[in-house]
Amino acid sequence: MIKIRNLTKIYHSNGIDIKALDNINLNIEKGDIFGIIGPSGAGKSTLIRCINMLEKPTYGSIEIDGVEMTKLSPTELKEMRKKVGIIFQHFNLLSSRTVKGNVAFPLEIAGLDKKTINSRVKELLALVGLSNKADSYPSQLSGGQKQRVGIARALANNPKVLLCDEATSALDPETTLSILNLLKEINSEFGITIVMVTHEMNVVKQICKNVAVMEKGRVVEQGLLVEIFTNPKSKIAQNFLRSLTFSELPEELKDKINNLHRGHLEWKIVKINFFGEVTAEPILTSVIKKFDVDINVLYGNIDYIQGIPYGTLIIELRGNNKIEGVLRYLQELGLKVEVIGNV
Ligand SMILES: Nc1ncnc2c1ncn2[C@@H]1O[C@H](COP(=O)(O)OP(=O)(O)OP(=O)(O)O)[C@@H](O)[C@H]1O
Numbered sequence: 282m283i284k285i286r287n288l289t290k291i292y293h294s295n296g297i298d299i300k301a302l303d304n305i306n307l308n309i310e311k312g313d314i315f316g317i318i319g320p321s322g323a324g325k326s327t328l329i330r331c332i333n334m335l336e337k338p339t340y341g342s343i344e345i346d347g348v349e350m351t352k353l354s355p356t357e358l359k360e361m362r363k364k365v366g367i368i369f370q371h372f373n374l375l376s377s378r379t380v381k382g383n384v385a386f387p388l389e390i391a392g393l394d395k396k397t398i399n400s401r402v403k404e405l406l407a408l409v410g411l412s413n414k415a416d417s418y419p420s421q422l423s424g425g426q427k428q429r430v431g432i433a434r435a436l437a438n439n440p441k442v443l444l445c446d447e448a449t450s451a452l453d454p455e456t457t458l459s460i461l462n463l464l465k466e467i468n469s470e471f472g473i474t475i476v477m478v479t480h481e482m483n484v485v486k487q488i489c490k491n492v493a494v495m496e497k498g499r500v501v502e503q504g505l506l507v508e509i510f511t512n513p514k515s516k517i518a519q520n521f522l523r524s525l526t527f528s529e530l531p532e533e534l535k536d537k538i539n540n541l542h543r544g545h546l547e548w549k550i551v552k553i554n555f556f557g558e559v560t561a562e563p564i565l566t567s568v569i570k571k572f573d574v575d576i577n578v579l580y581g582n583i584d585y586i587q588g589i590p591y592g593t594l595i596i597e598l599r600g601n602n603k604i605e606g607v608l609r610y611l612q613e614l615g616l617k618v619e620v621i622g623n624v
Pocket residue numbers: 292293294299300301319320321322323324325326327328480
C-alpha cells in the first residue's frame with residue numbers, strides 16, 4: 282500500500298543542514314495500523330508529513346497505492362491527497378466554522394454540490410458520534426470532540442490512508458481510549474490503512490499491528506509489534522519498553538532485601554518476562570518442586586497487547602548451587618529471564 286524507498290529529508294535552517302530523515306525504507310501493508318515511534322526529534326512528524334507531501338522529500342520515493350507521490354503535478358497531488366487523510370495533535374480546525382462547516386470544507390474544495398455535501402456531512406458526524414454538535418463551534422467542544430471533528434473531516438473524501446500525527450497526545454487517557462476505539466472501528470469497517478506517529482507506548486500497544494522505531498532520522502527497528510515488544514533489539518526500543526515493563530527494583534525494595542537475613546544461601550533477584558498464555562504461578566510451583574529452592578515474589582504484573590497477555594515477574598531466588606539450573610529451565614520454557622540483582 283505504502284512503499285518508502287531511500288527517503289531523505291534535509292532542512293536548511295540558518296545556514297545549517299539538518300538531516301531529519303536519513304535513508305528511510307518502509308513497507309506499510311494495506312489495512313494495517315502502523316505505528317511510528319521514537320523519541321523527540323527522531324523525525325517521526327517529518328516522515329508522516331512526507332507521506333502526503335506536506336513536506337517535500339530531498340531524495341527518495343514514496344509510493345501510495347502504486348502512485349509515486351514525489352512525481353505528481355500540483356493538480357495530481359491535490360487529487361491524490363483526497364486518498365490520504367490526516368489528523369493532527371492540535372486538531373487544526375477552522376475556528377470560524379461550525380462543526381459541520383469544518384467537515385464540509387474538504388468536500389467544498391472537491392467541488393461537490395450542496396445536497397451531496399449535506400448528506401455526507403450528516404453521515405460522517407453520525408460515524409464519529411457528533412450528530413448533536415453539528416452547529417457548535419470548535420471552541421465549544423472538548424479535546425476529544427475536536428479530534429472527532431478532525432477525523433470526520435479527514436474521512437470526508439473516502440481516503441484509503443489515514444495519517445495520525447500525535448493524534449491523541451493532547452488528550453486525557455480516557456478520551457485517548459475512545460479515539461483509539463474509533464480509529465480501530467474505522468480501520469476494520471472501511472479497511473483504511475492507518476499510519477500513526479506517537480511517543481505514547483500505551484497508544485501503540487493498544488492499536489498498532491506493525492511498528493517502526495526511529496532514532497536520529499533513521500528506522501532502527503521495524504516489524505510486528507508483538508515481536509518488538511517481546512524481543513526489542515535496539516537500545517531505543519528497549520528504553521521505550523521500560524516505560525511499560527518494570528525493569529529496575531525500587532530502592533525501597535532493595536533496602537528491604539538487604540536487611541533480610543539470608544544465611545549462606547546463594548540468591549539472586551530475577552526478572553521474568555512472559556508473553557502469551559503462560560501463567561507464572563504453575564511455573565513457580567514446578568520450579569520449587571523440581572529444584573527445591575525458595576522463591577519470594579517481589580513484584581508482578583500482567584497486561585495485554587491486543588488481547589494477548591504479557592507480564593513481568595520479579596522474584597528472589599534462593600538455593601545453593603541450584604540457581605543456574607533454574608534459570609536454564611525457565612529459559613527452556615520460553616520465558617525471557619534476566620538476573621537484575623544480587624543486592
Ligand atoms: N521546518 C523545519 N526546519 C528545520 N528543522 C526542522 C524542521 N522541522 C523539523 N526539523 C528538525 O528535524 C528533526 C526531526 O524533527 P521532527 O519534528 O520530525 O521529529 P519528531 O520525532 O516528530 O519529534 P517530536 O516527537 O518532538 O515531534 C529535528 O531535529 C527538528 O529540529
